Amino acid sequence: MPVYLIGAGPGDPDLITLKAVKALNKADVVLYDYLANDEILKHAPEDAKIIYVGKKAGEHYKTQDEINQLIIEEAKEHENVIRLKGGDPFVFGRGGEELLALAAENIDFEVIPGVTSAIGAPTSMAFPITHRAVATSFTVVTGHEDPTKKDKQVKWDYTADTLIILMGIGNIKENTEEIMKYRDPKTPACAIESGTLPNERVVFGTLETIADKEINTPAILVIGDVINVFKEIKGIE
Numbered sequence: 001m002p003v004y005l006i007g008a009g010p011g012d013p014d015l016i017t018l019k020a021v022k023a024l025n026k027a028d029v030v031l032y033d034y035l036a037n038d039e040i041l042k043h044a045p046e047d048a049k050i051i052y053v054g055k056k057a058g059e060h061y062k063t064q065d066e067i068n069q070l071i072i073e074e075a076k077e078h079e080n081v082i083r084l085k086g087g088d089p090f091v092f093g094r095g096g097e098e099l100l101a102l103a104a105e106n107i108d109f110e111v112i113p114g115v116t117s118a119i120g121a122p123t124s125m126a127f128p129i130t131h132r133a134v135a136t137s138f139t140v141v142t143g144h145e146d147p148t149k150k151d152k153q154v155k156w157d158y159t160a161d162t163l164i165i166l167m168g169i170g171n172i173k174e175n176t177e178e179i180m181k182y183r184d185p186k187t188p189a190c191a192i193e194s195g196t197l198p199n200e201r202v203v204f205g206t207l208e209t210i211a212d213k214e215i216n217t218p219a220i221l222v223i224g225d226v227i228n229v230f231k232e233i234k235g236i237e
Contacts, residue, residue, distance in 0.1 A: 003071060003081045003102055005095055007088040007114015008032075010121050011218075012196035013039035020112045028078040031071060034061075035086025035218060044082070049074075064094060068101035075107050091116040092142050092166055116140070118164045121195020121220055125202070127230040134225040135161035143168015143175050143221065157182045162224035169219050173211040179223065180207050188227035193219040204231075 004023045009015035024030065024043035032041065034054030041050060051074075053067045062070070075081045089095030089111060102109050118140045122129050129138050139160035144167040145152055156178040168175050169191065176189070185208035193201040193216050203213045207223060231237070 001079045001081075002108035002110045003075045003083060004110050004112060005083045005089050005098065006085065006112045007093070007116075008036035008040055008084050008086050009115045010087060010117040010119075010124070010196045011035070011037060011194065012120075012124070013037045015115050015120060015124075015196060016040055016043075017112060017114065020114070023080075023112060024082060024084075026080045027082045028080040029074045030082045030084055031067070031074065032084040033086050036084045040084065049078070064097060068098055071098060072101060072105050072107065075102070075105075085114070086117075087120075088114045088116040091118060091140065117195055117218075117220055118166055121192045121200075122164075122222060122230075124196045125192070125200065125230075126233055127192075127222075128226055128233075129162050129164065129222070131226050131229045134229060138162035138164060138224075140164045140166065142166055143171050162222065162226050165221040165223070168221050169215050169217050172215070172221065175221075176207050176211050183207060183223070187223055188225060189221065189223045190227050191215045191219045191221050193217075195220065204236075 006020045006023060021043050027044040027048045029049040030041060030044050031051045031053050053062045053070065071083055083098060085093045085095060087093060099109055130136060137160040139158045141154060143165040145154055165175065185206065187207045189205050189207050189210040191203040191210065203215050205213050
């Protein structure tokens with residue numbers, strides 16, 4: 001059997017896919033992340049081995065190399081191994097790194113996609129990230145690049161109408177200052193905290209003010225005129 005690399009979705013445990021649930025039902029081992037809702041683990045058998053390998057900003061329970069090795073070890077000992085990751089495994093989830101490690105060991109794998117928070121968090125609250133009148137494109141970008149990289153790939157000169165930033169709250173001031181080199185400081189901006197969960201909250205501002213707001217993680221940052229469309233849909237002044 002292959003190792004299943006599964007996206008857990010944006011937070012709400014009901015937003016995991018049916019295919020993912022079917023795979024979890026047969027799991028011998030589940031290795032799960034910080035952003036994978038604990039409720040999803042209930043789909044695994046009671047006797048399944050559950051291993052937390054979470055990583056969040058400033059707090060890494062295990063390094064990525066340690067996680068890779070652990071997946072390999074469990075795959076060699078058990079038939080049904082699940083690697084459960086928040087959102088989608090390939091949207092800044094390091095899923096590719098884990099598959100490279102498995103491929104190097106000639107271990108079969110299957111990927112089951114998940115709903116990324118970049119789409120799921122806004123959509124679940126009736127927040128269109130595209131809208132024919134104001135936004136015909138969007139870009140999803142990381143707000144926290146690998147600090148060990150020699151050169152930065154994020155240049156912040158993106159031309160898409162809507163900009164969605166994941167993992168960027170810790171660097172929100174630096175990021176928005178860079179974005180304002182290319183966009184009007186008055187451009188609407190908002191943070192969506194704990195999207196799809198009961199405690200979700202939206203914090204509104206502009207490119208020049210959003211960094212001064214109190215924002216709790218996990219959260220995504222949305223920039224663009226679609227924010228005004230969302231406000232109109234919801235009747236927010």
